[in-house]
Amino acid sequence: MKLKITIIILLLSKLTFSQNKGLGTWHVVNAQLSLSQKWEVFTELQTRSNSFFDDFFYYEIKGGLSYSINSNFSFLAGAGRYATYAGEGNFAKPFDSEEFRIWQQVTMNQYLERLKIEHRYRAEQKWMSDGYRNRFRYRLNMMLPLNNARLVPGTFYLNAYDEIFLNNKAPHFERNRFFAGAGYILTPVTTIQAGYVNQYNYTLSKRGAKNFLQFSLMLQFEYDDEGERIPNLMD
Numbered sequence: 001m002k003l004k005i006t007i008i009i010l011l012l013s014k015l016t017f018s019q020n021k022g023l024g025t026w027h028v029v030n031a032q033l034s035l036s037q038k039w040e041v042f043t044e045l046q047t048r049s050n051s052f053f054d055d056f057f058y059y060e061i062k063g064g065l066s067y068s069i070n071s072n073f074s075f076l077a078g079a080g081r082y083a084t085y086a087g088e089g090n091f092a093k094p095f096d097s098e099e100f101r102i103w104q105q106v107t108m109n110q111y112l113e114r115l116k117i118e119h120r121y122r123a124e125q126k127w128m129s130d131g132y133r134n135r136f137r138y139r140l141n142m143m144l145p146l147n148n149a150r151l152v153p154g155t156f157y158l159n160a161y162d163e164i165f166l167n168n169k170a171p172h173f174e175r176n177r178f179f180a181g182a183g184y185i186l187t188p189v190t191t192i193q194a195g196y197v198n199q200y201n202y203t204l205s206k207r208g209a210k211n212f213l214q215f216s217l218m219l220q221f222e223y224d225d226e227g228e229r230i231p232n233l234m235d
Helices: 002-017
Strands: 023-034 039-051 054-070 073-085 095-112 115-128 131-145 156-167 173-185 190-201 208-221
Touching: 173 208
Parallel strands: 023 208
Antiparallel strands: 023 039, 039 054, 054 073, 073 095, 095 115, 115 131, 131 156, 156 173, 173 190, 190 208
């Protein structure tokens, strides 16, 4: 029944926004595999479109390895390929930019009753079609389970975050990204999530905002099958 309600909500969203050419869609598939209680590998695929499920202009594919000191403190290293298309249509060339990126990340978690608060710090090294540069990111993420005290199968939850992007070249404040949405943990492996993303660029060449509906599928193959399932997109 809960799954049917979720599907209906997504279909209503499609009907509501299908005529809005200014609203893009953002699609994420994320898979995580625990190797032990400390080590985990992940991979993630993303695509983005300028209008509702049409005019796809971007994709990224990445993967990496994380190490958890405990449930509240972890390190991660990742690498990926990122491509943005400038042509009209779906993945139509020429490329606007191509990029290979590696990054290092520290994540710290806090809890206020059932509210989970995440602080994520990331340093990126970016080899782009127009040269090399560094970038630094901070994300404050909050997640609230609704019908259970913990994030276990059968739980609906709310999720919101704000992330800032900084770089070592002027203008140093590059981007702000805001997300608000909700998700449902279907099984110990599968979680679905949908929400709204506002992304504002502050660079001189790409100044302005873009709005997306984001749809995510997360697959978590956990070493500890009895543990809490905490959805975690790499973005």
